[in-house]
Amino acid sequence: MLEDNTLCKLESKILKVIINKILKAIELASKGEDGVVLLDTKESITELISNMRKNLIKDISISVEAEKTTLFQIQSTFHPFINSLRTSINDLKEELQSKFSNSEDVSEVLNKLPVKPQDELFNRVFGCGKQCPFCKVPCEAGGKEHKQHHAAVHRPQGLGEYRNVQTEKLVETLCTTDVHSQRKFKNTDTKWECHPYKDYTKFYPDWHIPPDPTIEASDYWKYVLVQYNDRFAEEYKAKPADVPKAWTRITQDQALKGLNDAFNIKSRQTS
Numbered sequence: 041m042l043e044d045n046t047l048c049k050l051e052s053k054i055l056k057v058i059i060n061k062i063l064k065a066i067e068l069a070s071k072g073e074d075g076v077v078l079l080d081t082k083e084s085i086t087e088l089i090s091n092m093r094k095n096l097i098k099d100i101s102i103s104v105e106a107e108k109t110t111l112f113q114i115q116s117t118f119h120p121f122i123n124s125l126r127t128s129i130n131d132l133k134e135e136l137q138s139k140f141s142n143s144e145d146v147s148e149v150l151n152k153l154p155v156k157p158q159d160e161l162f163n164r165v166f167g168c169g170k171q172c173p174f175c176k177v178p179c180e181a182g183g184k185e186h187k188q189h190h191a192a193v194h195r196p197q198g199l200g201e202y203r204n205v206q207t208e209k210l211v212e213t214l215c216t217t218d219v220h221s222q223r224k225f226k227n228t229d230t231k232w233e234c235h236p237y238k239d240y241t242k243f244y245p246d247w248h249i250p251p252d253p254t255i256e257a258s259d260y261w262k263y264v265l266v267q268y269n270d271r272f273a274e275e276y277k278a279k280p281a282d283v284p285k286a287w288t289r290i291t292q293d294q295a296l297k298g299l300n301d302a303f304n305i306k307s308r309q310t311s
């Protein structure tokens with residue numbers, strides 16, 4: 041029931057914004073360029089509608105054809121017309137509002153929407169399909185057209201199969217930490233030559249990896265590495281990472297909180 045209530049609130053909020061925009065557009069359109077209310081003639085209605093179309097062009101498209109047909113049918117003069125218009129907008133608002141309160145179940149509402157929130161969410165999470173060259177976190181930049189790939193939270197690089205060539209141990213450091221350090225990396229892209237993480241853009245110019253000296257972020261992924269260190273090592277045919285002692289004290293709750301904080305999700309208890 042919590043979801044239903046939230047959805048109803050969201051619908052009402054959006055409705056309020058739309059209605060206010062329409063009312064404001066009527067207000068503006070009802071006056072001529074001199075700021076004086078249009079004359080009480082039939083012609084003023086044509087002017088009102090045409091002004092409204094201009095004012096609402098970004099939000100609602102009113103076709104010229106529909107405008108002509110409607111105007112042809114109107115026999116009243118300006119003042120009674122604008123009063124009826126305001127009344128019908130308010131009636132429409134009340135009607136929609138009551139529909140939202142008796143809303144059907146959430147999935148039914150979502151299915152009726154022209155833009156499906158679940159698809160938008162998926163696209164956001166799926167991003168452009170590119171992965172961080174070090175930790176393999178997927179790019180989170182919206183849509184496909186962006187100059188640089190980025191992600192809110194990077195992971196210990198071992199999760200992306202990075203290992204120390206000599207020791208075969210998975211690398212536990214985060215890419216965000218390493219690009220702030222003097223450390224170096226090598227891989228097929230560098231033709232196995234050591235290259236400073238700091239200058240990663242030489243090889244990966246389309247990635248933005250923000251240097252982070254705090255090492256506090258990514259509690260979730262540190263927790264994942266600690267919990268599944270052996271299994272990752274087995275899967276990647278490497279040796280488990282040397283995880284810092286402090287990471288082993290991260291609890292499941294802290295890990296989940298880190299994830300919620302990073303993605304700005306309020307926990308259910310506080311909403």
Ligand SMILES: [Zn+2]
Nearest residue numbers: 172175194215
């Ligand atoms: Zn990364």
Ligand SMILES: [Zn+2]
Nearest residue numbers: 168179181189
């Ligand atoms: Zn991207």
